[in-house]
Amino acid sequence: MRLNLYFLWPAAALMTALGLAAPATAQTLRMAAGTVSVSESAGTASVTVSIQNPGTTAATVQAVLLPGLGTATAGTDFTYAAPTTLTFPAGSTGSQTISIPLTDDALAEPAEYFALRLQNPSGATLVAGATDALVFIRDNDAVAPAQARNLRLQHLGSYQNGASGTNSAEIVAHDPGTQRLYVANSIGGKLDILSLANPGAITAVASISMAPYGGINSVAVRNGVVACAVENTNPQSPGAVVFFNQDGAFQKQVTVGAMPDMISFSPDGRYLVTANEGEPNADYTNDPEGSVSVIDYAGGLAGVTQAGVTTVGFAGYNGQAATLRAAGIRLYGGTTAAPATVAQDLEPEYVAFDAGSQTAYITLQENNAVATLNLATKQFTSLRSVGFQDHSLPGFALDASDQAADVLLANWPIRGLRLPDALASFQVQGTTYLITANEGDAREYTALTEAVRLGSAAYPLDPTAFPNAGLLKDNSALGRLNVTNRLGDTDGDGDFDQIYTFGGRSFSILNAQTGAVVHDSGDLLERLTSTDPTFGAIFNASNTTGTPARKNRSDDKGPEPEGVTTAVLRDTVYAFVSMERMGGVAVFDVTSPAQPRLVQYVNNRSVTSGTGDQGPEGIVFVAAQHSPTGQPLLILANEVSSTVAVYGVQLRGSVLAAQGPRPAAPLVLYPNPAQGGPVQLSRPVSGTLCDALGRPVRQLRRADRLETAGLPAGVYVLRSDDGANRKLVVR
Known part of the structure; x- marks a missing residue:
């Protein structure tokens, strides 16, 4: 067969x-x-x-x-x-x-x-x-946002404090008494001291190793006393504020909360405040509480003791997590088995003050909030969300893909968490306002990683809320956009009913008293940089060294506004906003807080190579009377290029020089009345102390304290050479 x-x-x-x-x-x-x-x-x-x-x-x-x-x-x-x-x-x-x-x-x-x-x-x-x-x-009708140009920044020079990658220049502080700059060099582990005597040719004075103390995060200076915020070699342990003299010689140190990330003197010099971030370790087995440390500096450095340090935490908010989340504050730290308490979850980032040194305002970046601290009582008086951008609304477009060849600033059904880094305060007609740099940030630890691509299978979109999810997930649309997986599943069924991305790509102006957002710049920064005749070529480029790659941060947080400061020039309030990724600084007239006007955008970065200033972080304004040239200066610390850049400030085509007997800043005397001991001055003063009959009894030369020992009881007047007169009572 x-x-x-x-x-x-x-x-x-x-x-x-x-x-x-x-x-x-x-x-x-x-x-x-x-x-x-x-x-x-x-x-x-x-x-x-x-x-x-x-x-x-x-x-x-x-x-x-x-x-x-x-x-x-x-x-x-x-x-x-x-x-x-x-x-x-x-x-x-x-x-x-x-x-x-x-x-x-x-x-x-x-x-x-x-x-x-x-x-x-x-x-x-x-x-x-x-x-x-x-x-x-x-669109073919869009034009570059108009720049008023009534103020002009002129680049005077940049100083590099060492090779990038092995050094950094993150935060810079200026001391007018010595005309020195103090730079937090966290990668190099140093405090760099520079001379600003010639702003166009900065020179090195000294470099102080921070190895004996820990890791330097921030620096502030007042009257020759340098205060450094230093995290512990074990970052989850309490940190320190380490004091040096103007030449970098160690003076003393005190203990503060875990991971002090920013340090600043209050305007009157009475307080020194640190924002202690208190980040967890990678596996969340050690998660210290975030806090703010207030150091009593009324007696100057000599009066600083550990007993004068008050570290204020958020334990009073424990048990209120549901209420705070409902108010828009992000609380999501820890693990499923051991979720973070509110006090552990809140992470202070940056500090600003009101003009009277009565209140400190603290950004809680990962929590998308701002806390208000009464400096006299050392108590938090408010904790408020700063909200989000609705990118579906006019004026809030964004370029969301690093793979689409064209700049596509478009509206989408997503929300941008503002997540502010730096903030600054200013006053208009007696009202205090805050301006926040809405950089954005994500928690990325071994035990908690919240950033995920919108196009990922690990980020399912609700079919009812997003019936066209496939189109949204296209890499040229929203598929590449980094979003959080810790917010947006409103019904708890495992898919996302709302989409939240990181950062506002903007700055916001808030009423400090109420927390209300009175203005947000929306898509202005991306419109400004994408249409710039020079820097549009590196729109949304990262700050990494090498040839800039256009649009390679569009899928993340765009330009990442990070630093902000304010200044009053003549009768106008200006805000200066630096952009960490693409670089440069944008200037705004914020005299009308609800309707800021763009003044100028400048950048000193190369569009073809890894040269120039890259990664601006710290930003400082130097008033004319504090400047070595008599001209106002703007100073940028650039983290990636490890450079300190100095810009001269000109107004309406004329150099702004120090003018006549005009007070440099509010002058405060304390204690007042005095009891026969030393009186602290809120800033260095040259002038004369006169008795009630106008007779001179003491001469001051750039003094920050006044001895009253030997003075008869009575009323005196301190007459400053810059025009500030203050009454002093001696008992």
Whole structure:
């Protein structure tokens, strides 16, 4: 008997042996690309549909406008009234194109988009995941934001304190009495001391190793006393404030909370305050509480003792987590088995003060909040969320992809957590305002990593809230955007009903008393930098060394505004906002806090190489009367390039010099009345102490204290050479 082993034959050979025809591979249809980008002046947008595996029958498919997703309006921005049917004859290969007429209007607007979907195929099947196309219409009417230019920054020079990568220049402090700069060099583990005597040619004075004390994070200086915020060699243990004299000689140190990240003197010099971040270790087995340490500095350095240090934590808020979350404050630290308490979760980042030195304002960056601290009582008086950007609203567009070749500042159904880093205060008509640099930040530890790509399978979108999730997850749309997986699942079912990304890409102005946001710059910083005639070439580039890569931070936090400071010049309040990634500083007139005006944008970074100033972080304004040249200065500490940059400040084409007998800053005397001991002055003063009859009894030369020993009881007047007069009572 003959045995035919058909079961060993390949399927096609078997079909032939049996006299049957082999099945043809099914024809498939798909969008040739998931995204199309075209200028509105192009006249038409072309969407290509491809056929694969052509067969012996014709194939048809409809292309329909997809509802529920898009910012472009049919009939206004483009014309597409009815479904388009495409027919591919039998044996067809290649593709067909749908041409969509565009309207070239005269409106300046963000990039707009709409979507097409393939449906109802006949004679073919659709390729899963390739049925939709997102069409971007790039506006051709947008112009660069107008710059008032009534103030001008002129780059005077930059000083590099060592090779980048082995050194850094994160925070800079200026001492007008010595005309020295003190730079926190955290990578090099040093306190660098520089001479600012010639702002265009800064020179090194000394470099002090911080190895005996820990890791330097921040520095402040007052009247020749240098105070450094130093984290412990075990970062979760209490940190320290280490004091040096003007030459870097150690004086004393006191203990503060864990991981002091920022340090600052109050305007009157009575307090020295640190923001203690209290970050956990990688596996969250040691999570210290965040805190603020207030050092009594009323008696100057001689009066500083450990007993005069009050570290204020947030334990009073423990048990209020649900209420705080409902108010918009992010609390999500710890592990499932051991969630963080409120006190552990809150992480102070930066400190600013009111003009009267009565209140400190502290950003809690990861928590998206600002805390208010009464300096007299050492008690927190408020804890408020700073909210988020709604990127679906006009004025809040963003460029969300590092893989889309074009700049596509568009509105999307996402929210941006402001997560401010630095803040500064200013006053207008008796009201105190705060300005925050909305950098953004994410917790990334072994035990807790919240950042995830929106396009990742690990970030499922709710099908009801986002019926067109596939388009959003395209890498040229939102797929590359980093978002948090710790917020947005509103119904607890494991998918995300709201999308939150990191950072506002903006600055905000808040009423300090109420916490209300009176202004947010929205997409202004990205519009400004993308249209800059020079630096638009490195729009949203990272601050890494080497050739800048345009748009490689668009998927993260964009320009990352990080530093901010304010100044009053003549009758105008200015704010200076530095951008950590792309670099440079933008200047704004904030005299009308609800309607700031852009004044200027400057940058000293190369657009072709890794030279110039990169990664600005610390920012300091030097008033004319405190400047070595008599001209106001703006100083930037650039972390990545390890440079300190100095800009001269000019107003309306004229150099601003120190003018006449004008007080440098409010002058406060304390204690007042005095009991026959030394009286502290809120700033260095040259002048004369006169008795009630106007007779001089003491002469001062850049003094920060006044001896009253030997003075008869009575009323005296301190007359400062810069025009400030203050009454002093001696008992």
